[in-house]
Amino acid sequence: MGLFPYRAVIVDFDRTLLRTDKSISDHTIRVLRECCQSGARLFAATARPERAIQAYCDTIAFDAVTTLNGARTIVGDDVYEALISNRSAEYVLQQLNAMEGAVISVETGSGLYASIDIPVWQPTVTDDICSLAGQEKIYKILVSHPQIPISRICLDLPEDLYTTVADQKLIQIMSKEATKWNGILRMLESFQIQTEQAIYFGDDNDDTEPIMKCGCGVAVGNALPSVLGIADYITESNDEDGVAAFLSGLIKG
Amino acid sequence: MNFQLIALDLDGTLLNSRKEIPAEAAEAIRAVTAAGKTVIFATGRAVCELEEQIALLPQVRYAAFASGAGLYDIKEKKTFGLRGVPAGQAGRILSIARTKDVMPQIVTPDADVIQASHMEQLEHFHMGVYRPMYERAMTLVPDIYAFAEACHEPFLKINLYHADPEERFRTRAQLEFPDLDLVYSEVSSVECSAAGVSKGSGLERLCGLLGVPLNACIAVGDAENDIPMLRAAGLGIAMGNAPAHVKTAADRVVSDLDHGGCAQAIMMLL
Numbered sequence: 001m002g003l004f005p006y007r008a009v010i011v012d013f014d015r016t017l018l019r020t021d022k023s024i025s026d027h028t029i030r031v032l033r034e035c036c037q038s039g040a041r042l043f044a045a046t047a048r049p050e051r052a053i054q055a056y057c058d059t060i061a062f063d064a065v066t067t068l069n070g071a072r073t074i075v076g077d078d079v080y081e082a083l084i085s086n087r088s089a090e091y092v093l094q095q096l097n098a099m100e101g102a103v104i105s106v107e108t109g110s111g112l113y114a115s116i117d118i119p120v121w122q123p124t125v126t127d128d129i130c131s132l133a134g135q136e137k138i139y140k141i142l143v144s145h146p147q148i149p150i151s152r153i154c155l156d157l158p159e160d161l162y163t164t165v166a167d168q169k170l171i172q173i174m175s176k177e178a179t180k181w182n183g184i185l186r187m188l189e190s191f192q193i194q195t196e197q198a199i200y201f202g203d204d205n206d207d208t209e210p211i212m213k214c215g216c217g218v219a220v221g222n223a224l225p226s227v228l229g230i231a232d233y234i235t236e237s238n239d240e241d242g243v244a245a246f247l248s249g250l251i252k253g
Numbered sequence: 254m255n256f257q258l259i260a261l262d263l264d265g266t267l268l269n270s271r272k273e274i275p276a277e278a279a280e281a282i283r284a285v286t287a288a289g290k291t292v293i294f295a296t297g298r299a300v301c302e303l304e305e306q307i308a309l310l311p312q313v314r315y316a317a318f319a320s321g322a323g324l325y326d327i328k329e330k331k332t333f334g335l336r337g338v339p340a341g342q343a344g345r346i347l348s349i350a351r352t353k354d355v356m357p358q359i360v361t362p363d364a365d366v367i368q369a370s371h372m373e374q375l376e377h378f379h380m381g382v383y384r385p386m387y388e389r390a391m392t393l394v395p396d397i398y399a400f401a402e403a404c405h406e407p408f409l410k411i412n413l414y415h416a417d418p419e420e421r422f423r424t425r426a427q428l429e430f431p432d433l434d435l436v437y438s439e440v441s442s443v444e445c446s447a448a449g450v451s452k453g454s455g456l457e458r459l460c461g462l463l464g465v466p467l468n469a470c471i472a473v474g475d476a477e478n479d480i481p482m483l484r485a486a487g488l489g490i491a492m493g494n495a496p497a498h499v500k501t502a503a504d505r506v507v508s509d510l511d512h513g514g515c516a517q518a519i520m521m522l523l
Binding site for chain 2: 208211212213217225226229230231232
């Protein structure tokens, strides 16, 4: 068994660990297992909600996951949440509701709600999206627009929230406390692992902070140019199993 | 053009001939950052040589150091995005250096290393003006070549300071190789980095991180190793003390390092 130089392997899901068709290769699963057998903890840091990674978690034994960009972090039986305040949620939803054509969805404690049906996501459709603010725990508000480029969507954002863009077409609105990095810190602290002992793999804007702050930050080959620019290493693309390729190189010896 | 960010070289640019930050430059940095602009360092120095400037200018959050081979988050005290010299090249560079009257300086992520006996001869290598900084920041080793063989860290930059300034032209020709970038700096040095690594690429990478388009950036410098960022930035400014070919590469020229040139450049952000 080789010596593995990191105590934690942390992976983003979409377009990093997963191929573009959302599958994960057997080879990748084997390599992740080898890292764990060498003593490393395995963590996921994803924008997805827990329900959307359940199938993968059944195959890969993650020691902890931070979901919804750090809004909900699960370490065994412990759950850490960074919610959008009711007041801020109401203010944002009212503005979005007034934008004609905006597609609004909300990740809540009781699942995903949306202003229209989005077949891929199977939300609960509601014509009173603003009322969620008082009724549910709100983790994330997502907005896209079929006609208007997202850079032109104007929102008066409350002080306690921030936005991030995913896939270059979806705005995600969250509490400032909800970041992948904060979720990662929780997970590392739970296992008493220092940030220098962690290796992180990512591809998009929300992976920038973990890539900069973990001991080793790796961008997959398909990552955004700005992410490639700040990574310590660049590996093959997600479709070429870049994460497995890089980790294999570390395990040998 | 609404400029948002300025990249400042240190030696010969922000720092005057006494290696101090002139008051008007410090004030200019305070003024522009208060107005929401971003100031970054783009220096050939290593992180350990930036302590004084970091302490004096808390408004500066990021630096591209080792001439773009590394990026530094000043607030988090963390390096990232390191781009070292390819391993095989390091050996080649140093074996050529051995044959000459040269002081090699090796920049690793954590330390800036020179040979102890060379520290006594800084003036011989035309680096006497850096003695105070070198005494503070350099890690000394008994034999730089033995150190290089034994060291497993990436070499972000290898600087070769020649006793004879003319010799550096020959050295550069000998070192020329597709996967290396070579620039002249100071009086007598050749600086070696990985191909594609320069203050220009460092600026580009930080701009990518900060979401600032390059054409909204100003870069200020005085030496050959600044040329890539003068070209990459929307506005490239050469200090009055820069040699002619650096001025030619710039869009504008300001006063020299002892006459407020850098402060003039910084105020162009407003």
